[in-house]
Amino acid sequence: MSVIAFVTGGTGFLGRRLLRTLLARNVHVRCLVRSQSGIDVALKELSPEQQQRLQFVRGDLADPDALESHLQGVDVVYHLAAALNGSCSTMFLNTVVPSRGLMQAAAKAEVGRFVQVSSLGVYGTASLRRWGTLDETTPIDPQSEHRDPYTFSKVRQEAIAWELREQLGLPLVVVRPGVIYGPGRSLLTSRVGLSLGPLLIRMGGGQLLPYTYVENCAEAICLAGLTPGIEGEIINVVDDDLPTGRRILRTLRKNGKTVHSLWVPRPAISPLSALYAWYSRWSEGQLPPVLSWHKSEAMWKPLRYSNRKAKHSLNWRPAISTEEGLNRTIAGLPGNFAS
Amino acid sequence: MSASEKIRVAVLGCGQIADAHLSQIQRIKSAEVVAVCDTHLDLAWQAAKRFQIPRFETSFARMIEETRPDVVHLTTPAQTHASLAVELLQAGCHVFVEKPFTLDAQAAREVLSVAVANRKLVCVGHDQLYDPAWLTCKKWVQRGLIGEVQHIESILGYPIDGKFGAQVAGNPAHWVRKLPGGLFQNTISHPLYRITDFMSDVQPEIMGGWRTRPGMNFPTEMSISLQGRNQSGSLTFSTFLPPQRLTRVYGTQGTIDIDFDAQTLRLKSLTKLPGAFAKLEAPWQHVRNSLWNLGNNLWRFSKSDIHYFAGMKHLFQAFYDSIQHGTSPPILPDEIERVTYLMDRIFVHCREQEPRTYRMEETKLLQIPAPENEVSACL
Numbered sequence: 001m002s003v004i005a006f007v008t009g010g011t012g013f014l015g016r017r018l019l020r021t022l023l024a025r026n027v028h029v030r031c032l033v034r035s036q037s038g039i040d041v042a043l044k045e046l047s048p049e050q051q052q053r054l055q056f057v058r059g060d061l062a063d064p065d066a067l068e069s070h071l072q073g074v075d076v077v078y079h080l081a082a083a084l085n086g087s088c089s090t091m092f093l094n095t096v097v098p099s100r101g102l103m104q105a106a107a108k109a110e111v112g113r114f115v116q117v118s119s120l121g122v123y124g125t126a127s128l129r130r131w132g133t134l135d136e137t138t139p140i141d142p143q144s145e146h147r148d149p150y151t152f153s154k155v156r157q158e159a160i161a162w163e164l165r166e167q168l169g170l171p172l173v174v175v176r177p178g179v180i181y182g183p184g185r186s187l188l189t190s191r192v193g194l195s196l197g198p199l200l201i202r203m204g205g206g207q208l209l210p211y212t213y214v215e216n217c218a219e220a221i222c223l224a225g226l227t228p229g230i231e232g233e234i235i236n237v238v239d240d241d242l243p244t245g246r247r248i249l250r251t252l253r254k255n256g257k258t259v260h261s262l263w264v265p266r267p268a269i270s271p272l273s274a275l276y277a278w279y280s281r282w283s284e285g286q287l288p289p290v291l292s293w294h295k296s297e298a299m300w301k302p303l304r305y306s307n308r309k310a311k312h313s314l315n316w317r318p319a320i321s322t323e324e325g326l327n328r329t330i331a332g333l334p335g336n337f338a339s
Numbered sequence: 340m341s342a343s344e345k346i347r348v349a350v351l352g353c354g355q356i357a358d359a360h361l362s363q364i365q366r367i368k369s370a371e372v373v374a375v376c377d378t379h380l381d382l383a384w385q386a387a388k389r390f391q392i393p394r395f396e397t398s399f400a401r402m403i404e405e406t407r408p409d410v411v412h413l414t415t416p417a418q419t420h421a422s423l424a425v426e427l428l429q430a431g432c433h434v435f436v437e438k439p440f441t442l443d444a445q446a447a448r449e450v451l452s453v454a455v456a457n458r459k460l461v462c463v464g465h466d467q468l469y470d471p472a473w474l475t476c477k478k479w480v481q482r483g484l485i486g487e488v489q490h491i492e493s494i495l496g497y498p499i500d501g502k503f504g505a506q507v508a509g510n511p512a513h514w515v516r517k518l519p520g521g522l523f524q525n526t527i528s529h530p531l532y533r534i535t536d537f538m539s540d541v542q543p544e545i546m547g548g549w550r551t552r553p554g555m556n557f558p559t560e561m562s563i564s565l566q567g568r569n570q571s572g573s574l575t576f577s578t579f580l581p582p583q584r585l586t587r588v589y590g591t592q593g594t595i596d597i598d599f600d601a602q603t604l605r606l607k608s609l610t611k612l613p614g615a616f617a618k619l620e621a622p623w624q625h626v627r628n629s630l631w632n633l634g635n636n637l638w639r640f641s642k643s644d645i646h647y648f649a650g651m652k653h654l655f656q657a658f659y660d661s662i663q664h665g666t667s668p669p670i671l672p673d674e675i676e677r678v679t680y681l682m683d684r685i686f687v688h689c690r691e692q693e694p695r696t697y698r699m700e701e702t703k704l705l706q707i708p709a710p711e712n713e714v715s716a717c718l
Contacts, residue, residue: 034509060512086502087355088385094506096381145388152389156381283643284366 002053004073005225006111007031008061008102009080011038014117014180016045017218018078023050025222030055032070032081061098064105071109076225077102080117082157088149095153100160107168114170115225116161120178120210120236121151125301134210135306136176136234146294171231175224177217178210178238178305181325183332185214187252191299192245193261200259204266205246207302210238213325216318223314230313238305239318243326255330270296346370346659349408349432351399351423352415353377353386355503356437360412361390363652370659374406399423403430409662410435416514417525421446424461428453433662435655438464438528442519444680451672462658462668463675465532467584467599469657470650471639473533475604476588476597480537484606485590488537491572492587493530496580497522499552499559504578508555520686521557523549523576527685530574532678533586540567541677545684548692552578563685602645603632 005022009015010031019042022029033039033056043051059066061081071077079102083094099116106114123134124141141147144155158174165172179189188195191209193202212220220237224230243251252259264272273296280289310316320328348370350357357375364370374394377383387395396402403411410433413423421441427434428450440463441447454461467473480488499508507515507522518524543565549558560579565572584599593608605628610617639645646652657669 060510086506087358088389089353089355089358089382090502090506092382092385093354093379096385097379100381145385152385156385160381284646285362286640286643286645 002026002028003075003226004028004030005076005078006071006074007078007080009082009117011042012080013182013185014177014214014218014221015080016042017182017214018080018221019054020045020050021215021218021222022078023053025226026053027226028053028055030057030070030074032057032059032061034058034060061102064101067102067105068109071105071111074106074109074111076113076115077106077111078115078117078221078225079103080221082117082150083153084150086149088152091149091153092156096156096160099157100164103161103164103170104168107164107170112171113225113231114161114172115221116158116172116174117221118158118174118176119151119154120176120238120305121147121298122155122158122176123298125298125303128301128303130302131304133304133306134236136236136309141298143294146292147298148290148295151298165232173224173230173232174234175221176234176236177220178212178236180214180217181211181329182214183329185329187248187326187329188259192248193264196262198260200261202245202249202261202263203269203296203300204302205249205263206244206266207300208242208244208304209248210305211243211322211325212237212239213318213320213322213328216320216325219319220310220314220316223316227314233309233313235310235313236305236307237310237316238307239320239322239325240307241322242305243322248326251326252330255327257330266300266302269300344663346410346662347373347406347408348410348412349374349376349402349406350386350412350414351376351402351427352413352437353379353382354414354416357386357412357414359648359651360414360437360655361386361392363646363648363655364412365390366646366652367656367659369663370655373408374402376402399427403427403432408432410659413437417442417518418514421450424450425453428457428459428461431457431459433460433658435462435658436464439518439524439682440528440675440679442524443683444676447676447679451676454672460658460662460668461672461675462654462670463678464651464654465528465670465674465678466648466650466654467529467533468536468650469653469669470599471644471653472597472599472602472604473586473650474653476586476595477536479595479604479606480588480590484593484608485588485595486592488588488590489570490589491534491537491570492575492589493533493572494575494580494583494585495526495530495577496583497526497576497578498581499555499578501582516557520682522559523561523689524682524686527561527574527576528678528682529584530576530586531681531685532674534565534572534574535674535678535681537588538565538567538570538572540565540570542681542684543567543570543572545688547688549689558689561689563689601632602636602639604628605632 005027010019039056057070083091122140123138144152161172164170193200216239217237270293273291274293277292280287348364353375364372372392375383375386375392376396376399380397383395411427412435414437417439420436424434424436507513515525547563550560552559561576563574586597588595596605610620612620661668
């Protein structure tokens, strides 16, 4: 009998690839959407036969009654929907609050698996030495309220998932992808540096970036829902042969792209961040508290990132190499840009 | 309460605007936030965690009972303002209500009368009246630099794909969409009170209306003219404009432009020089204005006095001072009622005008075929 999957965030950057991956494995997919936007793009990428196995259901994550009916007969829930920007309270309202409702509804509907797509950003790095290895045993950041709103909301969302696993027996698997890139997304994320108008402030350049190509990531998430016997597991998803900021800039320039940047050497990043944080506090927020020692260590500390567990537990291999992923992404970029 | 004691503040409602309240209250030495509350546990939790507040609650009755705040800031959706304000006043708290004060003037009067009956103070979030740029403008007007104020023009640019606009536009169930005055009820009080602050006519005549931009199914644009006996005002709200808050005050001797986002003021006096010399005097005034603004903002930056919500801090401080010293609140009850009633009248007027206003997609030019004889003449 065919598996029925329920997907949230299925019309987004990662979600569309997950739909394709699931449908390629003959899964029947029920995808929750709020409006028409994105449906046409998602459908265009599918064959007529795949479209028949895909059902879009209109609804709101904040509506528990609707969720209950949508989750009837579902084997696996893939929860991808999340606010990517906005203020902290907006992120909580749009990500954390509805996630709690969805998880409660999923537990009540007795789904076979609940895959929570979290983020590699939730880890704290204080316990790791420079060039230490970050893996699933690394503790969560205990001061996540001092990080960016996205990371803070993801830490809370995960905490709720684990709490409901304890209380309601939610059959939880947590996937923590690194930075997801691919055509349509910039390679110059905040892991490489910060945008200041037309200028990129490059933070170091030699540290490895925990990147994962969008299709590789979709494959791992798909497997996290279908692989038996991994309830209660956490799985990090990053590719092999991780790039550095320097390599990304070199590749961009080799492909004729112009990036105007200012380099901050790695040893100067944390002291400068601490100085900025002091000024932000002293001026009572005249400059927003976007940088601190804690944040800069979490973002730019040189580390190694392990994907051993994903390979072992899910039998996953990143099908697209980093070189190929970078080239595919760059092929869709405009000429001159800083971010 | 004694003036030496710290004001104990609680915040009810932990959405986006609560962040602004919390960050500005924490800048006030004479106040401390003792609790935050929201019906969503996670929202209350995140606010408490980020602003290091000792207590978070999901029940406001429990919060009041256990923390006994002097003041409660009401930052919940506007539909709940009146009933919650009444309950809080009856529970013995002074109340600061985020704008819009209530859904209509009737509810505003009820809240204000409960405040009087319970001997508590109420204030509304008309914070731009306490913005440093606005205070300077008022000082200049009082010094007679532009003569008698005749007209006030107020503009609010509010992109529909902006931070808050996108949430309202993308979610038909959003609380703002359910307000009697829709999007405008949550936004136009700012540009409106910037007009009424200078306008002596309490309830001027209203002209104009609202429109719906293509692709939207609720009114998004507003253009209103207020005609008093001696003064006039115009209010423009546009989702086509980038975010901006501008006001121009026209006097008998000149004008003052205030840009709240840039924190700049431009004073333009009537030129005194004759003929072509006047064309040199006007640009010289621009140069003087630019130099003054650069100097002023550099000085304020050095004192770390440039904050987006500076007006909010000064308004809170003035409200807390009025509580501690037993004086009138910074925004008087009459002004609260006046602005709320004026908004009621604007919405009624816009609704009445609706059948006569076109939806914007219907206003495209008609394709009228050229008369046949003209076509053949061209051939």
